[in-house]
Amino acid sequence: MIVADKKPVEEIIEYVQGCKKILVLGCNECVTVCEAGGKKEVGVLASALRMYFLNQGEDVKIDEVTLERQCDHEYLEEIRDVADEYDAIVSLACGVGVQFMAEKYHSVPIYPGVNTCFLGATEQRGLWTERCQACGNCMLAITGGICPVSRCAKRILNGPCGGSSNGKCEIDSNLDCAWQLIIDRLKALGRLEDYEKICSIKDWSTDRAGGPRKVVREDVQI
Amino acid sequence: MSVKTPSKLEKILSEGHLAVTSEVGPPRGSDPEEVIEKANLIKDHVDVINVTDNQTSVTRMSSLAACIHIKQMGLEPMLQMVTRDKNRIALQSDILGAASFDIFNLLCLSGDHQSFGDNPKGQNVHDLDSMQLVQTVRMMRDEGKFLGGADIKRPPKLFVGAAANPFADPFEIRVPRLAKKIACGAEYIQTQCIYNLDKFEEWMKLACDRGLHEQTYILAGVTPLKSAGMAKFMKNRVPGMDVPDDVIKRMADTPKEKQAEEGINICIETIERLKSVEGVKGFHIMAIEWEEKVPGIVERAGLYPRPEID
Numbered sequence: 001m002i003v004a005d006k007k008p009v010e011e012i013i014e015y016v017q018g019c020k021k022i023l024v025l026g027c028n029e030c031v032t033v034c035e036a037g038g039k040k041e042v043g044v045l046a047s048a049l050r051m052y053f054l055n056q057g058e059d060v061k062i063d064e065v066t067l068e069r070q071c072d073h074e075y076l077e078e079i080r081d082v083a084d085e086y087d088a089i090v091s092l093a094c095g096v097g098v099q100f101m102a103e104k105y106h107s108v109p110i111y112p113g114v115n116t117c118f119l120g121a122t123e124q125r126g127l128w129t130e131r132c133q134a135c136g137n138c139m140l141a142i143t144g145g146i147c148p149v150s151r152c153a154k155r156i157l158n159g160p161c162g163g164s165s166n167g168k169c170e171i172d173s174n175l176d177c178a179w180q181l182i183i184d185r186l187k188a189l190g191r192l193e194d195y196e197k198i199c200s201i202k203d204w205s206t207d208r209a210g211g212p213r214k215v216v217r218e219d220v221q222i
Numbered sequence: 223m224s225v226k227t228p229s230k231l232e233k234i235l236s237e238g239h240l241a242v243t244s245e246v247g248p249p250r251g252s253d254p255e256e257v258i259e260k261a262n263l264i265k266d267h268v269d270v271i272n273v274t275d276n277q278t279s280v281t282r283m284s285s286l287a288a289c290i291h292i293k294q295m296g297l298e299p300m301l302q303m304v305t306r307d308k309n310r311i312a313l314q315s316d317i318l319g320a321a322s323f324d325i326f327n328l329l330c331l332s333g334d335h336q337s338f339g340d341n342p343k344g345q346n347v348h349d350l351d352s353m354q355l356v357q358t359v360r361m362m363r364d365e366g367k368f369l370g371g372a373d374i375k376r377p378p379k380l381f382v383g384a385a386a387n388p389f390a391d392p393f394e395i396r397v398p399r400l401a402k403k404i405a406c407g408a409e410y411i412q413t414q415c416i417y418n419l420d421k422f423e424e425w426m427k428l429a430c431d432r433g434l435h436e437q438t439y440i441l442a443g444v445t446p447l448k449s450a451g452m453a454k455f456m457k458n459r460v461p462g463m464d465v466p467d468d469v470i471k472r473m474a475d476t477p478k479e480k481q482a483e484e485g486i487n488i489c490i491e492t493i494e495r496l497k498s499v500e501g502v503k504g505f506h507i508m509a510i511e512w513e514e515k516v517p518g519i520v521e522r523a524g525l526y527p528r529p530e531i532d
Contacts, residue, residue, distance in 0.1 A: 154346060154351070162387030163335070163390065164462065171335045196401060201350055
């Protein structure tokens, strides 16, 4: 899923200064799972904003809505009739949702309420870690199912570098060395000899480097 | 191994001499005198001078520019190139730039992570990794082609090397990793600083068992310790560094004013012992901000005078 983290409320307050009617808009997908932008967090942020404006002696109306998704036309249409009533919408969706909202509703400023962090997994409640950088050219088949692009600090394709120590990365002794994990996994699979295969120079044109990307699937288009 | 480049290092190694290299770290400023001064301190005692590339991710004068200063002194530089800061366009471009000044030695590295340096908020590139950079240089030199496939007019003549750290983890792949670097085309290897000689000898033996010592020239890396504090710092704070407790104890048991001398003694003893290790073809002396000690180390280790090469 897309993992996001809450923005400091002070930053959000700066965006919405002077607004009289604000919509805090949550998303029921990834950001709900990572507890950054679901219905619960919408409530918490709306309360914090109400408290702030009350203390400032300002009369600001703050509404709360959580959509099923903000990356889908169908669900964004649900606020079609009310969107224009607001001076600002604070979207707690990932960057995709914020932008899709902005593309759809031109006359209302849309502000991000979270920082979109990475594609990751829930390791445990309150701990999410990165697993994928969407390079568009998956190489997990040759690396034992562990991704050096997202999990090695230098995305070294023929690792580990000389900084791997006791299974940890040189930049953080709490961070697993991706190449230690790859080697352990290849060993467990009885494929350690695969380690010596040289990973050739990667085509990064499917990555961010190639410019904004799109997937076109004519077979499923209507 | 037949000689493929005009590199002095390659000639010395191919003639069976123990090679001696050392390094100059470019300054945090634009004064060429600092490079020239450091190079002058070591020039008569080493065959080739490595020039580090923004080492520990701290911004410095470019390695290529410093190499050119050294070349213009009539000395032989080795351009260190990390894949952290440049994409494949810039790397190939700098390789040509180096070749245009008849720089004949290139060491391919990935580089420390930028979080260690003075720009921890910067991006890193890592378009290629160090092995792929070795492959790139070999392709440019041997096939006369760019990565994009086009022909190079006057291809670079670079003796291509890589680093190896026998002390990083996991140990079991350290020799296979060396084998990969050789398979990519690394013609020589400079190792991480050696303090744990037993472990280095174990690594070397495993490398020799696979015949790797006959496919590349391995230069053993040494760094004289200045103090017990430096020894502890290297052990605890420098990634992938293995400083055994007996070395730390020996330094710590030495009176403070004699620690620097003791560090040099350890360095010389290390060279002496490693001279007889099968597969060791030379030494890379990294005297960090202590270049003036290199001549004494080389002389006391019996590596002076350096061989004359035409």
